[in-house]
Amino acid sequence: MTPTDPLVLRRDDDAVARLTLNAPASRNSLSLAMLDALKAELAALAAEPKVRAVILDGEGPAFCAGHDLKEIQAHRNDPDRGRAFYEALLDRCAQVMLAINALPQPVIAVVEGIATAAGCQLVAACDLAVAGEAARFCTPGVNLGLFCSTPGVALARNLSPKPAMEMLLLGEMVDAPTALRFGLINRIAPPGQALETAQALAAQLAGRSAYSLSLGKRTYYAQAGLPLADAYREAGKAMADNMLAADAAEGIDAFLSKRPAVWDNP
Known part of the structure; x- marks a missing residue:
């Protein structure tokens, strides 16, 4: 160097x-x-x-x-x-x-x-x-x-x-x-x-959904320091947001249709 x-x-x-x-x-x-x-x-x-x-x-x-x-x-x-x-x-x-x-x-x-x-x-x-x-x-x-x-x-x-x-x-x-x-x-x-x-x-x-990984990482660290009931509320809100995302709709449809998922990654 x-x-x-x-x-x-x-x-x-x-x-x-x-x-x-x-x-x-x-x-x-x-x-x-x-x-x-x-x-x-x-x-x-x-x-x-x-x-x-x-x-x-x-x-x-x-x-x-x-x-x-x-x-x-x-x-x-x-x-x-x-x-x-x-x-x-x-x-x-x-x-x-x-x-x-x-x-x-x-x-x-x-x-x-x-x-x-x-x-x-x-x-x-x-x-x-x-x-x-x-x-x-x-x-x-x-x-x-x-x-x-x-x-x-x-x-x-x-x-x-x-x-x-x-x-x-x-x-x-x-x-x-x-x-x-x-x-x-x-x-x-x-x-x-x-x-x-x-x-x-x-x-x-x-190869995963970038949106879900980002949301999941943020939620994991946010809930880890919370009391149990608050942690479930935090995680539940994040998971509901995730369920509404395009990647979740695509991933579930791909699973049910037995095909590879195509994520909406940039």
């Missing part, structure tokens, strides 16, 4: 967009510049209905090693001891995680190597995750006297409480089979084949 190379690479394959964190020398750390670049790419994708699935991976041997600790340390000599920078950094990071959540398209993380601290948070923020057999995950902040509180937000929404607290309290590396058991990832691929596995999943998603 040269200083002029983009921090996030984008490559499209038909209806699937692939975003690659492109700072291998820093293990694709989430510096402020990296977060800004990723946020800009996500904003662009949100406005492109022709893209129906997104893959997120990292260049080099690591997916993402979390925040740039050198950048963090460099601001300790600021007049406010770095508080303004740290708050801006964490706010920007939260904006990126929320942008993934709000993106109309499903996002698949691809992990070969390590995903640690905010990098592990990034995996948890994605809708799906595929890891190579050698992938490892960790929220090691506690080992540095810096508890991974913001990664804990994403972990708490992916893992049950005991595995989430185990990762956060112990700060130990978790291998791919354990991450699968904990609920952090969906699939384990043979070494070097995580991207290929994710591309196959993305192709499946791209």
Whole structure:
């Protein structure tokens, strides 16, 4: 990578967009510049209905090693001891995680190597995750006297409480089979084949109704934080809207007629 190379690479394959964190020398750390670049790419994708699935991976041997600790340390000599920078950094990071959540398209993380601290948070923020057999995950902040509180937000929404607290309290590396058991990832691929596995999943998603996937993703996250009765009301309204959509009429008719559906995708 040269200083002029983009921090996030984008490559499209038909209806699937692939975003690659492109700072291998820093293990694709989430510096402020990296977060800004990723946020800009996500904003662009949100406005492109022709893209129906997104893959997120990292260049080099690591997916993402979390925040740039050198950048963090460099601001300790600021007049406010770095508080303004740290708050801006964490706010920007939260904006990126929320942008993934709000993106109309499903996002698949691809992990070969390590995903640690905010990098592990990034995996948890994605809708799906595929890891190579050698992938490892960790929220090691506690080992540095810096508890991974913001990664804990994403972990708490992916893992049950005991595995989430185990990762956060112990700060130990978790291998791919354990991450699968904990609920952090969906699939384990043979070494070097995580991207290929994710591309196959993305192709499946791209063949679905874009409207129903977008509505379904939005509804899933909206109802997940609601009390049970409110969740059913939210989901019921969304499903009624979905039933009235052209794609639902087409899909049901295609099923009853035993023919392939033709979605009204852009």
